[in-house]
Each structure stands twice: as C-alpha cells, then as structure tokens.
Amino acid sequence: xxxxxxxxxxxxxxxxxxxxxxxxxxxxxxxxxxxxxxxxxxxxxxxxxxxxxxxxxxxxxxxxxxxxxxxxxxxxxxxxxxxxxxxxxxxxxxxxxxxxxxxxxxxxxxxxxxxxxxxxxxxxxxxxxxxxxxxxxxxxxxxxxxxxxxxxxxxxxxxxxxxxxxxxxxxxxxxxxxxxxxxxxxxxxxxxxxxxxxxxxxxxxxxxxxxxxxxxxxxxxxxxxxxxxxxxxxxxxxxxxxxxxxxxxxxxxxxxxxxxxxxxxxxxxxxxxxxxxxxxxxxxxx
Ligand SMILES: C[S@@+](CC[C@H](N)C(=O)[O-])C[C@H]1O[C@@H](n2cnc3c(N)ncnc32)[C@H](O)[C@@H]1O
Numbered sequence: 001x002x003x004x005x006x007x008x009x010x011x012x013x014x015x016x017x018x019x020x021x022x023x024x025x026x027x028x029x030x031x032x033x034x035x036x037x038x039x040x041x042x043x044x045x046x047x048x049x050x051x052x053x054x055x056x057x058x059x060x061x062x063x064x065x066x067x068x069x070x071x072x073x074x075x076x077x078x079x080x081x082x083x084x085x086x087x088x089x090x091x092x093x094x095x096x097x098x099x100x101x102x103x104x105x106x107x108x109x110x111x112x113x114x115x116x117x118x119x120x121x122x123x124x125x126x127x128x129x130x131x132x133x134x135x136x137x138x139x140x141x142x143x144x145x146x147x148x149x150x151x152x153x154x155x156x157x158x159x160x161x162x163x164x165x166x167x168x169x170x171x172x173x174x175x176x177x178x179x180x181x182x183x184x185x186x187x188x189x190x191x192x193x194x195x196x197x198x199x200x201x202x203x204x205x206x207x208x209x210x211x212x213x214x215x216x217x218x219x220x221x222x223x224x225x226x227x228x229x230x231x232x233x234x235x236x237x238x239x240x241x242x243x244x245x246x247x248x249x250x251x252x253x254x255x256x257x258x259x260x261x262x263x264x265x266x267x268x269x270x271x272x273x274x275x276x277x278x279x280x281x282x283x284x285x286x
C-alpha cells in the first residue's frame with residue numbers, strides 16, 4: 001500500500017502539466033479521507049493510502065485536469081463556515097459574496113435594530129449561501145430566498161436544511177414572487193448575474209459555471225427589475241444590498257436616477273472589496 005505522501009507527490013507531478021494545483025489535490029484527498037482541512041493531508045503524510053480510495057481519487061484528478069473547479073469535483077464549497085453542496089447548476093460562492101454578508105452584519109445597525117423581526121429577501125439565491133449565512137447570523141429575521149432556476153432552488157433548499165436554517169423559497173424572476181405573494185420587505189440582498197466583460201472571465205468559470213448565473217442580460221437585469229418594482233415591496237423603509245461589478249457604476253446611477261430619484265428619498269453608498277474594487281452598492285430608501 002503506498003504512503004499518502006507518495007500518492008500526493010505523484011498526483012502533483014502528473015497534474016502539473018495540466019495546471020492542476022497542489023492545493024486542489026490536497027482538497028480532493030482531504031475530502032476522500034474525511035479530513036476537516038486540506039492541511040491534514042500533510043499532517044498524515046506518513047500514513048498508508050488505502051487502495052480502495054484510488055478509483056475515486058483518479059476520477060477526481062481527471063476532472064481537475066479537464067479544468068473542472070475543485071468545488072464541483074468534490075461537490076462541496078464553504079461559505080462563511082457553512083458547508084454547501086454545489087454542482088455545475090449553481091455558482092460556486094465567492095469570497096466577495098462573503099464580504100457582502102460581512103458588510104451587512106457590520107453596517108446593519110446604521111439602518112435597523114437587527115434584533116427586530118426584519119423580513120429579508122435574497123434574490124438569485126443560487127446555492128443559498130447568502131440566505132443561509134444571514135439567517136445563521138440573525139436567527140430572528142424572516143429569511144426568504146428566490147431564484148429563476150429550479151435546480152438552484154432544490155440545491156438551496158437542501159443546503160438550508162443541512163445547515164439547520166429556516167428559509168422560505170420562491171421561484172420566479174427578481175421581485176415577482178414577493179409582489180405576487182404580497183410580501184413587504186425590510187431588506188433586499190442580491191448577488192445577481194453582473195458580468196458584462198467576457199474578456200475578464202477565466203476559462204474554468206466560462207466553461208464550467210452556469211451562464212445564467214454569470215452574465216448580465218441588459219433586457220432582464222435584476223438591478224433594473226428591483227429598482228423599477230421597489231415600491232411594490234417596500235415597507236416603511238428598505239435596505240438594498242447588492243453585489244456589483246466596478247464597471248456598472250454609471251449604469252446603476254442611471255437606473256437610480258430614472259426609477260428612484262423622482263419617487264423616494266434615499267441614501268446610496270458604494271463600497272470596495274478587499275481587492276480595492278468597487279463591489280457593493282448599499283441603498284437605503286425612506
Ligand atoms: C451570481 S449567481 C449568485 C448565486 C448566489 N447568490 C451566490 O452569491 O453565490 C446569480 C443567481 O441569480 C439567478 N438569477 C438570474 N437571473 C435572475 C432573475 N431575473 N431573478 C431571480 N434570479 C435570477 C441565477 O439563477 C443565479 O442562481
């Protein structure tokens with residue numbers, strides 16, 4: 001029986017020519033061996049690697065060599081400590097979106113008493129990551145989540161259950177499910193499809209992640225839908241927290257001038273992510 005370290009080193013050697021990283025190999029080995037972190041692969045390096053694991057490890061390596069993101073290979077992603085099932089029908093949750101949730105939890109006191117019974121909707125929930133993390137942080141909030149994609153919704157439902165969070169899910173575009181169900185909201189949060197510049201998209205994303213989660217469709221932009229219909233779901237006030245691309249600032253300002261300025265008093269704030277890019281729009285309507 002080979003040692004774990006030898007199996008690991010052999011995989012690094014074979015994977016290198018296909019651009020497979022040692023971190024991804026450790027993630028796969030850790031997943032197979034049920035370690036909680038990839039570093040444990042190194043801590044257990046002198047142990048034997050049971051041959052019964054070899055077929056699944058070879059299968060994982062083949063997928064990595066084809067450029068499949070490691071989260072899809074092991075069907076697992078982590079979001080703010082929550083383990084989520086993911087496959088290629090949902091977007092892999094990103095670090096920037098973790099920052100979106102962190103920004104909400106840091107800034108919520110500027111707008112509301114978070115101990116209150118607040119109704120929050122996550123539009124375009126995908127894997128359910130935002131709604132699950134927010135519900136875990138603020139258990140007294142009523143958490144609603146929606147998506148156009150039925151396969152995303154079934155994954156989000158399973159993830160919510162697996163993480164012990166109570167979320168009510170709706171299918172339908174943008175604000176439509178909330179309008180149809182006469183639901184008034186205190187908070188809207190969304191990481192909608194926002195890519196407009198395909199040249200900035202890595203090939204592993206382009207080839208493997210769902211296009212309906214990635215690209216902004218100017219004819220059916222979630223941003224435009226939300227700004228246009230906001231009056232139909234707004235309670236006394238409404239906080240809107242959006243993830244955006246930095247090249248959308250003019251477009252979003254134009255939408256707010258058109259749909260919000262004539263009708264509401266509102267305060268807007270663009271926030272940067274940790275990489276220094278404008279990444280979030282927080283909007284508070286009174
Ligand atoms: C960028 S992904 C975000 C997924 C998840 N919230 C996250 O942050 O990882 C966008 C999601 O919005 C959904 N979507 C796209 N257009 C939509 C629309 N008009 N209404 C509701 N959901 C939409 C897609 O199916 C996809 O799940």
